[in-house]
Amino acid sequence: MGTDSGWPRPTRPRLGARTTYTLHGLLAANRFYRRLARAIERRHGLYRWFTAAERATKEELFGCRMCGQCALPATGYTCPMTCPKQLRNGPCGGVSTSGQCEVIPELRCVWVTAYERAEGSGHGSDLDLLQRPVDHREWGRSSWVNYWQGRDEGLWVDPADGPPLLRRELGLSPR
Numbered sequence: 196m197g198t199d200s201g202w203p204r205p206t207r208p209r210l211g212a213r214t215t216y217t218l219h220g221l222l223a224a225n226r227f228y229r230r231l232a233r234a235i236e237r238r239h240g241l242y243r244w245f246t247a248a249e250r251a252t253k254e255e256l257f258g259c260r261m262c263g264q265c266a267l268p269a270t271g272y273t274c275p276m277t278c279p280k281q282l283r284n285g286p287c288g289g290v291s292t293s294g295q296c297e298v299i300p301e302l303r304c305v306w307v308t309a310y311e312r313a314e315g316s317g318h319g320s321d322l323d324l325l326q327r328p329v330d331h332r333e334w335g336r337s338s339w340v341n342y343w344q345g346r347d348e349g350l351w352v353d354p355a356d357g358p359p360l361l362r363r364e365l366g367l368s369p370r
């Protein structure tokens with residue numbers, strides 16, 4: 196699990212990649228889920244219960260650490276917050292040539308797992324997306340409620356669509 200010791204540990208998702216992409220389709224944001232999310236958030240007790248259920252489910256399946264801003268759809272459903280360095284934009288320079296984590300060498304780097312899962316499901320280009328920095332105020336909050344209410348829009352950007360400053364920082368030519 197990702198939280199056994201309180202520190203992030205690379206976690207291999209328990210669900211196959213194709214299954215998770217299919218499940219995401221069932222949970223995709225729509226008017227019904229938006230209303231449901233609003234109703235849940237309005238009731239403090241219900242929100243706490245729902246968040247606890249989300250935590251239990253996603254911790255078991257993905258090692259989720261409840262950052263509240265879920266990157267799973269763009270990472271082959273591999274949680275980047277289980278990386279010991281919590282890197283959200285790919286592996287550090289320490290990943291071994293065999294794909295093992297630098298910090299916990301007996302475990303596979305989550306970004307290698309993410310690559311294998313995304314690529315194997317036809318979603319490899321998702322890994323080109325740039326993840327925004329984590330908003331630490333959202334830790335412990337329900338990422339499903341946030342997602343359904345549209346708060347995840349802009350959580351990642353396509354560098355090709357980025358503003359000129361971002362494109363310059365990335366060494367890309369201005370559009």
Ligand code: SF4
Binds near residue numbers: 253258259275277
């Ligand atoms: S909500 Fe955050 S910690 Fe949980 S699975 Fe998604 S990215 Fe990982």
